[in-house]
Amino acid sequence: MNGYTPWELAALKQRYHRVDHEHKGFLDRRDVAGLMRDAGCASADADVVFGQLDRNHDDAVTFEELAWYLAHTPSEDAKRLQTHMLRTDATLAAGATMGLLAVAKAKAFVAVGAFLADPIR
Secondary structure, rough: OOOOOOHHHHHHHHHHHOOOOOOOOOEHHHHHHHHHHHHHOOOOOHHHHHHHHHHOOOEEHHHHHHHHHHHHHOHHHHHHHHHHHHOHHHHHHHHHHHHHHHHHHHHHHHHHHHHHOOOOO
C-alpha cells in the first residue's frame, strides 16, 4: 500500500489507533488537530489539513486516507506527520514484539495440544 514496507504499515496503523483515543475506527477533526500538534505542525491550519486528509468528505479520516495523504502529499506538514507516525520508540517496539510473541505462543500451544490429542502416537 502506497509504497510502504510491511513494518512501516504496521507502525502507521498502530500510531493511527493510538490517535483514535475513543476507538471510533476513524479520526475526527479533534484527533487530527492533536496529531498535528504532537508532530510539531503548529503552523498548519488543522481544518485545511483535515479537508486534505478526508478524501471522500465524510468528516472521518480512515487509515487508508491518512496513509495515502502521507505518501502523496509533498507539504512540510505531511513530512512532519509521516516522520512522527513512523518513528519507532520503545513502546511501539515492545508492543510489536509482544504481539508477535503472543501469536507464536498461541501457535505453539495449539501444536502441542494437537500432538497430545493425537491417539495414534
